[in-house]
Amino acid sequence: MQSKLIFPQLSYVGLGVIENLYNEVEKLGVNKIIVVTEKNLVDLGICSQALKSIPSTYDIEIYTEVVPEPPLQTAEKLVKYIKDQKFDLVIGIGGGSALDLAKLGAVLAANEGQVKEYLNLTGTKQIKQKGLPKIMIPTTSGTGSEVTDIAVLSLEGTKDVVTHPYLISDVAIVDPVLTMSAPPKITAATGIDALTHAVEAYISVNSNDVTDGIAVKAIELIGMSLETAFSDGSNEKAREQMSTASYMAGLAFYNAGVGGVHALAYPLGNRFKLPHGESNAVLLPYVINYIQKGCLEKLADVFLKLNREVQVKSSPEELAKGCVQTLFKLNQKLQLPTSLKEYGIEEQHLEMLTEDAIKQTRLLARSPVPLHREDIYKIYSAAYEGK
């Protein structure tokens, strides 16, 4: 089997690795730095904790006009700002929202035109310039944005992405210490996001032996640690395992792709403002249930990695069914909604959601079972009813 694999040039992963930030900044020989982050993370002290190794002689501007699930306008504003101010390094500190904007800002500030012209679904321009160097520092264990070449933006009716290998960070610093303050709800939603990345990468039609190995280890780590990180956020071991798993799930899905869960989740985020992790979480069991026949053996593996105490005596069909139940129960244990009804979504909205989801051809193409309009509607209906 031949595979093309892309990984970031340099990553630091593990407790305490944030200490390496200054060395990396120094190596780049830069002085004027923009830090793209959120006000919430500045107020919580996470931003200063991340930057503490950098001496005060550096000219650092903290840009906090980041909002969760950032809309296109927020990205346009940031890109214009970076173009005008002439920075020489971009550091992203935050969850996927801040990191996606930071990556986009670093690259598009060196390319002509507006962000909307580079969108995957409707854009017409190609990225030509690499842009500024960028260091990405996640504060959630979820998106894997620090290793992907993707920036996700919220648009009217759906989400769209800008993708290009130039968006991959030059340095990823993945330190669980920066995730310790994440409250249980965010830990749960981002943790299921990471699990969704790993599971969808594993069952993707584009998966290969390398991505499979990474995805399976990520699933195992999440099985070992997500519930503990949720119930005891100060547990360093659980936070570290989640942080590593999120990074690995990012590597796996960036190279193998995500599929139906993400395609159906994007419209939930946009139309009903569900956070990205929660929209994946509520759909994950239903999409997997629907497509299980196309990936029985792999779902059996997922089940066994999430339930390490179980002895293998059952058939792949039974284990795949067990996998769907495990995913459903995990949402319950993490106190996440398990049906669309619980989000105030009504039956009459399912048609609109289906119309939006069908446009995500890039994602739907990776599903191990083809998902057409009627399939998508059926999955939304099951998720709406909660059964």
Ligand code: NAD
């Ligand atoms: P987020 O970045 O939107 O953050 C959610 C909330 O968590 C925010 O209010 C933030 O302030 C808070 N938060 C973050 N870290 C915290 C911490 N350590 N302590 C306390 N609070 C903290 O959430 P996210 O799920 O990480 O990112 C979602 C975004 O990432 C979406 O726009 C999604 O589409 C995108 N995404 C991108 C990729 C990619 O490959 N680029 C992959 C998946 C998702």
